[in-house]
Amino acid sequence: MKDWFKDWFASDLYLAVYKHRDEADAYQLCNLILNSTKISKGSFILDAACGGGRHANYFSSCGFNVTGFDLSKTLLNVALKQAREQNLNTKFFCSDLRNVVLMKKFDLVTNLFTSFGYFENDKENFAFISSAFALLNNDGFYVLDYLNPSYIEKNLIEESSRKIDGAEIVERRMIRNRRVEKEITIRKNDIEKRFLESVSLYSKEFLVSKICEIGFNLFDCFGDYPGNTYSEDNSQRMILIFRK
Ligand SMILES: C[S@@+](CC[C@H](N)C(=O)[O-])C[C@H]1O[C@@H](n2cnc3c(N)ncnc32)[C@H](O)[C@@H]1O
Secondary structure (H helix, E strand, O other), X not given: OOOHHHHHHHOOHHHHHOOOOOHHHHHHHHHHHHHHHOOOOOOXXXXXXXXXXXXXXXXXXXXXXXXXXXXXXXXXXXXXXXXXXXXXXXXXXXXXXXXXXXXXXXXXXXXXXXXXXXXXXXXXXXXXXXXXXXXEEEXXXXXXXXEOHHHHHHHOOOEEEEEEOOEEEEEEEEEEXXXXXXXXXXXXXXXXXXXXXXXXXXXXXXXXXXXXXXXXXXEEEEOOOOOOXXXXXXXXXXXXXXXX
């Protein structure tokens, strides 16, 4: 299970399985963040674990100076291709969340669509948030778009299957050792591939207290991308906006 994220996000099957997490989904979240933080055009944004660049490139298209980084070269190539096709100046580089080195400062740092909680201990999971604090200008914002652990625990679907582009995708989910784990099996033309996901389940109270210990203040909190108020029982997401 250790380092499961290296194989899964390096596979081009990831984007097929998460096809529904598309540009429209990204625009909604980016607009929620921009409306809440009200950062001005031309501000500097860092999108950590940017994947295929759907948020980073949208922020760029809105007139911000955007840098994105990710561990997966497969996804970074998708992000770069999209930036070129849309004539955007988004900068991308490859780095691990646990040791990002950057010389410039930002007004907004984002960690979107559960790009958090992958490692085996709190020290590694929270390391990037300390880096984000150091990389932000005073009054800058850090946004964590994470799952709602209570919702996951109460609504876990143990197994589901669907067909995408002629491939059968079976997802088996379980909660073990305060983590939500998913085994993804993809079958196409008699070839079977299997991947794992494993994300730490942190409550809102725990996250807010750990992130405030780093030096941030909680600025805003939403329960979904349209911007509804967070409810521990009913929200599917937990979108926390902090200010330095
Ligand atoms: C669920 S995806 C979200 C991607 C993107 N934020 C989006 O919403 O499309 C998680 C991302 O985290 C990246 N990632 C996983 N482990 C990482 C690490 N150790 N350092 C940097 N990026 C990592 C993956 O490559 C993947 O792009």
